[in-house]
Amino acid sequence: MSGANEGRSLYERLGGIYGIAGAVDDLVDRLYDNESANRNPAVRQFHEKGGHAGFKFLVTAWSVQETGGPRVYPGRDMRESHTHLKVTEDEFDNVYTTIEQSLFQVGVPKPERDEFMAIIESYRSMVVAPENRDAA
Numbered sequence: 555m556s557g558a559n560e561g562r563s564l565y566e567r568l569g570g571i572y573g574i575a576g577a578v579d580d581l582v583d584r585l586y587d588n589e590s591a592n593r594n595p596a597v598r599q600f601h602e603k604g605g606h607a608g609f610k611f612l613v614t615a616w617s618v619q620e621t622g623g624p625r626v627y628p629g630r631d632m633r634e635s636h637t638h639l640k641v642t643e644d645e646f647d648n649v650y651t652t653i654e655q656s657l658f659q660v661g662v663p664k665p666e667r668d669e670f671m672a673i674i675e676s677y678r679s680m681v682v683a684p685e686n687r688d689a690a
């Protein structure tokens with residue numbers, strides 16, 4: 555017997571554009587208000603510039619593409635867009651947990667949450683600055 559999810563991409567199981575955009579809407583609002591994230595001066599400076607709507611668009615498009623949806627992401631790659639922020643492992647963990655909270659908040663079931671979080675984890679080494687990386 556085949557499972558209910560057989561053949562359906564993570565993108566489809568997350569509810570496509572509407573589902574993903576809804577989760578990112580919640581996530582970006584949390585991140586902009588996240589005091590721990592804002593302790594990083596470069597992150598705070600970016601957040602103080604505003605631009606929530608554009609950032610939501612970029613993160614939605616990235617997530618759509620990464621989960622097997624249409625290739626719509628027009629932004630920079632993960633290394634290029636984070637190098638200047640000098641992200642630490644702790645800061646990555648903080649954002650990771652915030653993403654998980656948003657997925658939970660908008661009702662994404664555990665298997666899809668776990669699958670999405672594995673994608674996020676796979677980008678850790680590109681987002682955390684080389685000088686801040688824990689020895690493997």
Ligand code: HEM
Nearest residue numbers: 597600612613616629630635641645646649674677678681
């Ligand atoms: C795997 C985890 C992450 C993903 C998928 C992600 C995704 C993105 C995307 C799609 C962009 C836009 C790229 C562009 O401008 O073309 C971006 C930029 C940015 N990210 Fe992340 N991010 C991650 C982790 C983090 C972490 C851990 C932090 C902070 C601690 C962070 C803070 C920022 C900031 C401040 C920008 C704007 C940089 C600028 O334009 O000056 N991100 N991220």
